[in-house]
Amino acid sequence: SQKIEQNSEALNIQEGKTATLTCNYTNYSPAYLQWYRQDPGRGPVFLLLIRENEKEKRKERLKVTFDTTLKQSLFHITASQPADSATYLCALDLETGGFKTIFGAGTRLFVKA
């Protein structure tokens, strides 16, 4: 069956460290992969998109990698801050027909001061 897996356990890290979140998928061949941030009681907000032919994408303190062989994306936040505490969702974009975007359940990140 098709699955997207994100770590269901919360990730707790110390301020200033690098947070690394994982998104694994099976039986999909996404053309793109997106990462969203969701704060409690709010809707998701788009952060980054990476294409299947890109290995890495950066935006300020954020870095995303995409390994289509391992079927995995890693999302890094360097020099993390308490304000980075949120839930991070990965989403696969499929270019074939049917449902366009498939979302993972998200990983909750807590950054301690």
Place this chain on the structure above:
Amino acid sequence: NAGVTQTPKFRVLKTGQSMTLLCAQDMNHEYMYWYRQDPGMGLRLIHYSVGEGTTAKGEVPDGYNVSRLKKQNFLLGLESAAPSQTSVYFCASDLTGLAHNEQFFGPGTRLTVL
């Protein structure tokens, strides 16, 4: 520029009651979506629309109906609410529906069905 707005923010229904959730966007986006989000699960697509006057079923459409009479509005209806429809509902929109477009989400509606 308000982006995507949803009303109401919270609602409690009794089993069998009906209601309509309203989504509005002011970005002139063609595509609009209704998702539900349940604990431990990813956002699941209920229905979507590729333009004014058109709607299509998503992954979990049963028990819901939608309408898009105006480009900027997308309504989600629950005909006869069931406890299984207790969830947080998000509306989203994007410009063209192409796979690499980011989606803009509303703040959500928390619905409880007793």
